[in-house]
Amino acid sequence: MTDIDVSAPGIGADPSRRRYELEETGFKEVPKKWRKFYRHWGGPLDTLAPNEVICPVCKVVIRATRELRPGDKVYCMPCMSRMVVVVAESGRLEAEVIF
Amino acid sequence: MTQFLAQYSIQRWMEMCPQGYLEDTVYGHEPNEHEPAVILDDDDEREAAIRTTVGLVVGERCALAASSGLINAAPDYPSKRFLATQTLDEARHVEVFTQRLFDLGVTADNLESTIDRYANPNLVKFAEVLLEKVAAGDFLAGVVGQNIVLEGLAFSVFEMLEAGNREFNPKFAHTLSGTIADERRHVGFGENRIGSLIAQHPEKKAEIERMQQEMTYYMLAVFADSFRGDDNKPKSAPEPTASAEWHGTNLSTASPEEMEAVLANTVLGEFKTRLARVGIEYQTPRVPA
Ligand SMILES: [Fe+2]
Ligand SMILES: [Fe+2]
Ligand SMILES: [Zn+2]
Numbered sequence: 001m002t003d004i005d006v007s008a009p010g011i012g013a014d015p016s017r018r019r020y021e022l023e024e025t026g027f028k029e030v031p032k033k034w035r036k037f038y039r040h041w042g043g044p045l046d047t048l049a050p051n052e053v054i055c056p057v058c059k060v061v062i063r064a065t066r067e068l069r070p071g072d073k074v075y076c077m078p079c080m081s082r083m084v085v086v087v088a089e090s091g092r093l094e095a096e097v098i099f
Numbered sequence: 100m101t102q103f104l105a106q107y108s109i110q111r112w113m114e115m116c117p118q119g120y121l122e123d124t125v126y127g128h129e130p131n132e133h134e135p136a137v138i139l140d141d142d143d144e145r146e147a148a149i150r151t152t153v154g155l156v157v158g159e160r161c162a163l164a165a166s167s168g169l170i171n172a173a174p175d176y177p178s179k180r181f182l183a184t185q186t187l188d189e190a191r192h193v194e195v196f197t198q199r200l201f202d203l204g205v206t207a208d209n210l211e212s213t214i215d216r217y218a219n220p221n222l223v224k225f226a227e228v229l230l231e232k233v234a235a236g237d238f239l240a241g242v243v244g245q246n247i248v249l250e251g252l253a254f255s256v257f258e259m260l261e262a263g264n265r266e267f268n269p270k271f272a273h274t275l276s277g278t279i280a281d282e283r284r285h286v287g288f289g290e291n292r293i294g295s296l297i298a299q300h301p302e303k304k305a306e307i308e309r310m311q312q313e314m315t316y317y318m319l320a321v322f323a324d325s326f327r328g329d330d331n332k333p334k335s336a337p338e339p340t341a342s343a344e345w346h347g348t349n350l351s352t353a354s355p356e357e358m359e360a361v362l363a364n365t366v367l368g369e370f371k372t373r374l375a376r377v378g379i380e381y382q383t384p385r386v387p388a
Contacts, residue, residue: 029280031114043262056376057290058283059258078280079287080103097376099103099294 017066020051027060030077037063038078053095057081068093103291104177112184112284120280127195127277132270134202149203151260153217154321155196158253161226163189165245166285168233172241181288188281195274219324225249225317228310239296243307243379246289248314251373254282255366286373294377308382311374316384322366 022036030038039061041054048054050067058079068074072085074095083095121127138144166185173179197210205213229244261275297304371381 028120029115029283031111031119056372057287058254060283076287077106079283080107081287081291082103097290097294099291099298099377 014066017069018050020049020063020065020067022063022065029060034077038076039063048092050093053083053085053093055079055081055083056095057097062095073098104181104288107177107181109180109184116184116188116281121277124273124277126198127191127274128270129273132273134199134270135268138203138268145203149200149205149213150217152196152199152203153214154219154222156193156200156214157218157222157226158249159189159192159196161229162245162249162253162285163193164226165229165233165241165249168230169238169241169245172233172236172238174238178288178292181284185285185288188285192278192281195278199271199274219321221317221320221324225314225321228313228317232310239293239300239303240307240310242289242293243297243377244310244314246285247293247373247377247379248311248318248370250282250285250289251370252318252366254279254286255369257282259366290373290377297378304379308379311379312382312384315370315382319367319384 024035025039027035027038027040039052041059041061046061048061049063051064052061053068053074054061055076055078058076058081060076060078062074062076064072064074068085070085070087070093073082074085075082082098084098085093086096088094123130134148138148163186166182166189170179170182170186173182200210200213201207229241229249232240232244257275257279261272261279264272264275297307374381
């Protein structure tokens, strides 16, 4: 497995971004090494942190080690989708799939 | 084109699935889990559970036939390899939901007759539309039909069922959550593989939208049955055929608007979004002649 799997956490280098310590939250659908980068989505009432975005394809929450910004590329290992972070009409960060 | 599959291998599938979230499970649930007594001890509840589970077995048998059939239609090896793992996932889904029927008291001798008795005729028709494309070796239509239409919908339904059973029936909820985890890969393959392919073959769009329209009609009819509570309500008579009068509504003549209303903004909304992402415009189904 290569770095491409962890493109979301890899955003990390920018020091102006807030850092997040990630811990496993019980998401077991990927090999152990990557489990902390994902969590189950709790539905519409689940508030996302600034380092989190929902995969629109499989509804898993993708978590990065730094806050996310528009233009960031993220990878969803559970469904293998690559996406780019965008600002939605609501002002929230969302992910758009790159085919 | 299949760059998204570059990270996918049978090795990865083993690490995620049999050696990952399925490790130590028995037919998809924890070894010490059982169906709750409130289902097993009540004939009506048990029958309702059998009816729901038959629907899952019928859907999964269709997915097994479609994913295995699409292996030889796939134009590239990464897709063939992916579909080989999906084939095993689907065979497992057929197995775990069939096992649930046995756990609910269906005997091996009565399995097929039980499935025939409780299978929703609209679900059977829905499957036939898809399997026709697969039999014709049409990869593009087959993947849209299976991995976007069938599985996009199954995904939403499984999530709803899982949430509803988490407290009440952890055994069934666990079986569902392993299935949902598999389903994430399947919908991911559908959208990622097809998103670029549709753009390259715009001439196929009209035909695919027609298939979607037809599948959606039957799907809405199935949902209409369940959302009206008919699938959940215990009853001793088998379900009526599509042409029968049903609680004041004839399913073969009900307007799609009537059926869609049942599902507005829930499963259907999600389904339209999925189709739109790969460049397919949702077509409201017509009442079949
Ligand atoms: Fe399945
Ligand atoms: Fe599937
Ligand atoms: Zn995903």
